[in-house]
Amino acid sequence: MESTVKVEPVAVKVEKLEKAYGSQQVLRGVSLEIAPGEIFVLMGPSGSGKSVLMRHLIGLEFSDAGTVLIGDEPAHSPETHSRFRTALVFQAGALFNSMTVYENLALYPREHRLYSESEIRAKVTAVMEALSIEAAGLKIPAELSGGMKKRVAVARAIIMEPQLILYDEPTSELDPILAATTSELIATISRETGATSLVVTHDRELALSIGDRVALLMNGQLVFTGTPQELKESRDPQVREFMNPTIDPDNPRFRKQENNS
Amino acid sequence: MNKVLELFEWLGSGVQMTLKTFRYVPSLPRHWKQLVEQCLFMGYATVPLVGILSFFIGAVLALQIGYSIVDFGVKNYIGTIVGLSMVRELSPVMTAVMVTGRVGSAVTAELASMKVYQEVDALRTMNIPPERFLVLPRVAAIILVMPILLIVSVIAGWVGGQIVCEVVPWIGLSSQSYYNSLKSFMVMGDITDGLIKAELFGVGILLIASHLGLRTSGGPREIGAAVTRAVVVCIIFILIFDYFITNILI
Numbered sequence: 448m449e450s451t452v453k454v455e456p457v458a459v460k461v462e463k464l465e466k467a468y469g470s471q472q473v474l475r476g477v478s479l480e481i482a483p484g485e486i487f488v489l490m491g492p493s494g495s496g497k498s499v500l501m502r503h504l505i506g507l508e509f510s511d512a513g514t515v516l517i518g519d520e521p522a523h524s525p526e527t528h529s530r531f532r533t534a535l536v537f538q539a540g541a542l543f544n545s546m547t548v549y550e551n552l553a554l555y556p557r558e559h560r561l562y563s564e565s566e567i568r569a570k571v572t573a574v575m576e577a578l579s580i581e582a583a584g585l586k587i588p589a590e591l592s593g594g595m596k597k598r599v600a601v602a603r604a605i606i607m608e609p610q611l612i613l614y615d616e617p618t619s620e621l622d623p624i625l626a627a628t629t630s631e632l633i634a635t636i637s638r639e640t641g642a643t644s645l646v647v648t649h650d651r652e653l654a655l656s657i658g659d660r661v662a663l664l665m666n667g668q669l670v671f672t673g674t675p676q677e678l679k680e681s682r683d684p685q686v687r688e689f690m691n692p693t694i695d696p697d698n699p700r701f702r703k704q705e706n707n708s
Numbered sequence: 709m710n711k712v713l714e715l716f717e718w719l720g721s722g723v724q725m726t727l728k729t730f731r732y733v734p735s736l737p738r739h740w741k742q743l744v745e746q747c748l749f750m751g752y753a754t755v756p757l758v759g760i761l762s763f764f765i766g767a768v769l770a771l772q773i774g775y776s777i778v779d780f781g782v783k784n785y786i787g788t789i790v791g792l793s794m795v796r797e798l799s800p801v802m803t804a805v806m807v808t809g810r811v812g813s814a815v816t817a818e819l820a821s822m823k824v825y826q827e828v829d830a831l832r833t834m835n836i837p838p839e840r841f842l843v844l845p846r847v848a849a850i851i852l853v854m855p856i857l858l859i860v861s862v863i864a865g866w867v868g869g870q871i872v873c874e875v876v877p878w879i880g881l882s883s884q885s886y887y888n889s890l891k892s893f894m895v896m897g898d899i900t901d902g903l904i905k906a907e908l909f910g911v912g913i914l915l916i917a918s919h920l921g922l923r924t925s926g927g928p929r930e931i932g933a934a935v936t937r938a939v940v941v942c943i944i945f946i947l948i949f950d951y952f953i954t955n956i957l958i
Contacts, residue, residue, distance in 0.1 A: 541826035
């Protein structure tokens, strides 16, 4: 993608993070580190606390205990937002429904007065072309399909030239072809911009295909952190339970299904 | 005890939002497009309603006053009473109530929907404060629109009173006498007091509506609940605040 700009990636460090909503303990002493430029995939079943952990990283939630550092700054401090550019690709897109797709993409540079209006137009057009969404420029998000909305959300993140990109369930509600394209897109963005990426998903294929490292969160606790290969080979019963053998690419049953189809 | 704490927390976060909003006033020229859009929306949504309702408020007021005083031979004062009541009290309060119903509810619904569908979170992640981008243009718009609404309301109310005085046979007060009596007791201070009230009500309504919208959490069902809450809180605010501000202005 010619439209992407190389950025200085940022490290992420989470230490003994605790979070409860009322009597429900969601995160129980989660600790993890993400190296600059790494694609880190956080997996876990629904309700395991993945999205809550991610909201802490972007400063949308305050922890009960523990620390979350982006670079060397606490995630929710105003300095973090002024020093580091962090983008979040929301699961449902969270596009601004009162604006066109173009205006959605132009919002960040306009609000932060990063470029002149003609430069913004050039930049937005380039990103739209790179993601094949140029035809949607004048549409409002409500007129877009689910896959298109995801692409626009990714485009909005790219425009920010972020040092850290967080993806919340990027392949959910997408058909297998679009899901594969989105996975490829995440890997390409990470490779070309150099940005640190955290992908929150329960899509095992996505995790295994693009992650430099993978972590598994269950009941608010990290039960595994390692490479995709280590995840596949793990003998931990919780990990094995989560990694359904039917979609393990090395599993003979999966191959049979694949051949049949 | 929890309810008291919740109330203080609600008030605290409201004050915080208000301070943040006014801190971003220098950035307002950047949002002129939104400001114009909001002014048009607020005016378009409210002017006809304010005009029609105020016309009938003035008419009913003239009718009631006429009924009460016509036997005492002081019907010439109907214009004074309608004129002062509209400009000092009824127009600011009724305009505020209508702004609550048309504008306040719409603002809460829009912001609550943006909150529920994570658009507000998206703004925060883009380091764009919702107070600057969403609240400030709306508050500025109501500051610009409220005097216009008040003037429309006052004039409609006066006209309503005048028509009743002229066409109701047992009142039978000419337009000239009506307006002469209206003018003779009115001073500039009455108009400025009405404007001050209307502006304060308008800003209060928009801040309450925005605050309740931005605090909405949960699913789409909460949007409706937030709108109801906003309308109730705004009307309570208008009536209670009206007493205190009237006390100060008198």
